[in-house]
Amino acid sequence: MNPLKLHTEVDIAPLAKLYGSDARFFAIGSCFAAEIGERLCQSGIEITVNPFGTLYNPASIAAAVQRLTDATPFTEEDVIYSEPLGRYNSFWHHTKFSNTSVEGFLTGANAALKSSSEAFAKAEVCLVTLGTAWVFRHLDSGRFVANCNKVPAKEFRRERLSVEDSARLLSEMVSANPGKEWIFTVSPIRHLADGAYGNSLSKATLLLATGQLQQDFPNVHYFPAFEIMMDELRDYRFYAENMTHPSSQSAEIIFARFLEYVFTPAAVEAAIKARKEWRRNMHRPLWETSSDNIA
Numbered sequence: 001m002n003p004l005k006l007h008t009e010v011d012i013a014p015l016a017k018l019y020g021s022d023a024r025f026f027a028i029g030s031c032f033a034a035e036i037g038e039r040l041c042q043s044g045i046e047i048t049v050n051p052f053g054t055l056y057n058p059a060s061i062a063a064a065v066q067r068l069t070d071a072t073p074f075t076e077e078d079v080i081y082s083e084p085l086g087r088y089n090s091f092w093h094h095t096k097f098s099n100t101s102v103e104g105f106l107t108g109a110n111a112a113l114k115s116s117s118e119a120f121a122k123a124e125v126c127l128v129t130l131g132t133a134w135v136f137r138h139l140d141s142g143r144f145v146a147n148c149n150k151v152p153a154k155e156f157r158r159e160r161l162s163v164e165d166s167a168r169l170l171s172e173m174v175s176a177n178p179g180k181e182w183i184f185t186v187s188p189i190r191h192l193a194d195g196a197y198g199n200s201l202s203k204a205t206l207l208l209a210t211g212q213l214q215q216d217f218p219n220v221h222y223f224p225a226f227e228i229m230m231d232e233l234r235d236y237r238f239y240a241e242n243m244t245h246p247s248s249q250s251a252e253i254i255f256a257r258f259l260e261y262v263f264t265p266a267a268v269e270a271a272i273k274a275r276k277e278w279r280r281n282m283h284r285p286l287w288e289t290s291s292d293n294i295a
Contacts, residue, residue, distance in 0.1 A: 007231070007232050007233075007234070008231040008232060009231075009232060010224055010227045010228050010231055010232055012223070012224060012257060012260075012261055014260060014261050014262075015181075015221060015261060015262060017181070018262065018263055018264045018267070019124070019125065019262055019263050019264065019267065020263070020264055020266070020267045021044060021045065021263075021266075021267045021270045021271065022046075023045070023046075023124050023125060023263075023267075024046045024047070024119075024122050024123045024124050024125070025037075025040060025045055025046065025047040025048075025123060025124070025125050025126075025127060026047065026048050026049075026119060026120050026123035026125070026126045026127070027040075027047060027048070027049045027050065027126075027127040027128075027129070028049075028050055028051075028055060028061055028064060028065065028126070028127070028128055028129075029050070029054075029055055029056070029061055029127075029128050029129030029130060029131065029185075029187070030054060030055070030056050030129045030130065030131030030132075030187040030189065031054050031131075031187070031189065032129045032131070032185065032187040032188065032189060032225065033049065033050060033127060033128070033129035033185075033187075034049055034050055034054065035251050035255075036127060036129070036185075036254075036255060036258060037049030037050070037127070039251075039252075039255045039275070040271075042274070042275045042278045042279075043259075043271035043272070043274050043275040043278075044270065044271060044274035044275075044278075045271065048115075048116050048119040048120065048123070050094075051064075051068070051112050051113065051115075051116030051119075052064050052067075052092055052093050052094065052097075052112075052146060053093055053094020053095075053096055053097060053146075053147065054094055054147075055131075055146050056130075056131035056132045056134075057130070057131065057132055057133060057134065057135045057144070057161065058130060058133070058161060058165075058166040058169045058170050058206070058209065059135050059144040059161060059165075059169055060135070060144060060145070060146040061128060061130070061170075061173070062169040062170060062172065062173045063092075063144070063146070064092070064146065065120075065173045065176075065177070066173070066176070067092070067113070068113070068116060068117045068120045069117075069120070069176060069177065071113065071114070071117040073110050073113065074090060074092070074106055074109045074110055074113065075106070076102060076106070078090045078091075078092065079102050079105060079106065080149065080151065082098070082149045082150050082151055083151075084150040084151075085098055085149060085150055086100075087099060087100055087105075088100070088101060088102050088104070088105040089105060089147075089149045090105070090109065091138060091141075091143070091145035091146060091147065091148075091149070092109075092145075092146050093109060093146065093147060093149075094146070094147050095147060095149055095150070097109055097112075098149070123180060124180060124181065125180065125181045125182075125183060125262070126177070126180050126181070126182050126183070127183045127185070128170075128182060128183070128184050128185070129184075129185045129186070129187050129225075130184065130185070130186050130187065130206040130209075130210070131187040131189065131191065132191050132202045132203075132206075133160050133161045133166060133201075133202040133203075133205035133206055134158060134159070134160050134161075134191070134194070134202055135158070135159050135160070135161055136148055136156040136157070136158055136159075137156060137157045137158075137159055138155060138156055139155055139156060139157060140155065160201070160202065160205070161205065162205070163205050163208045163209050163212070166205055166206065166208075166209035167208075167209040167212040167213060170184075170209060170210075170213055171212075171213060171216060171217075174213065174217050174219070174220060175217075178219070180219065181219050181221065182213075182217070182219055182220045182221065183221045183222070183223050183262070184210045184213065184220065184221070184222050184223070185222070185223045185224075185225040185226065186203060186206045186207055186210065186225070186226040187225070187226065188225055188226045188228070188229030188230065188246055188254075189244060189245050189246070190244045191244075192244060203226065207226070210222050223258060223261055225254050225258070228253070228254050228257060229246055229250060229254070232253075233246070233250050233253065238250040259271055259272075
């Protein structure tokens with residue numbers, strides 16, 4: 001037996017209640033939520049991911065969940081025009097929702113809202129990935145925005161949410177939806193616009209807030225994606241070329257741990273099988289070779 005240990009292992013106890021392949025999931029938050037959500041979808045799990053696009057901070061995520069809960073349609077009052085993009089959008093949405101007309105934007109935004117509101121109501125498990133405690137406040141309206149949509153920076157003030165504010169916003173979100181299990185993660189993707197120290201303050205704020213939630217709610221859980229990346233996968237070979245995002249290999253490792261954290265052994269086996277089948281389908285040729293086509 002080789003006693004040499006080459007990395008620090010992060011122990012993860014699975015959920016007390018493990019889920020089968022037929023469980024309904026909802027994922028919202030940073031691009032890491034999209035990474036996990038996309039892989040769950042490929043594995044045959046019913047899941048809705050980021051219906052407003054990528055969201056990073058607790059304020060935007062809590063506001064989005066509230067909108068999903070009450071299903072209030074978007075109106076022309078929500079619409080903004082982005083000069084740099086030359087398109088219409090809202091401060092609720094990612095730029096992918098942008099449209100060349102107000103009517104086009106509202107049609108797409110409200111269609112997504114309707115379907116995702118229905119999916120959220122049916123979801124048993126909500127995965128929330130927090131990316132940063134930094135927020136942008138729109139000066140004219142006074143509200144935090146999910147995406148600036150390239151509107152000039154002078155129209156916003158950048159702030160960092162406190163632990164107390166983050167915990168309060170997320171607590172209100174969980175309290176309003178008591179029938180669901182909530183799994184929080186903190187994204188391992190580093191936001192270095194404020195330097196390494198500023199990123200650490202932001203991540204620490206999120207970790208403390210989720211820690212408070214676990215103390216207050218029995219249906220709140222924490223999956224240590226951040227800790228797996230920082231400890232088990234700390235070597236730079238596990239990062240993408242920009243040295244801040246996890247590599248595809250790292251995302252696969254963390255996803256495998258997530259499956260074991262959430263699902264029954266039978267569901268894990270079924271998910272692995274379904275994803276292998278999905279990969280095979282993705283690699284099928286565009287046309288079948290036929291002897292009739294051979295000269």
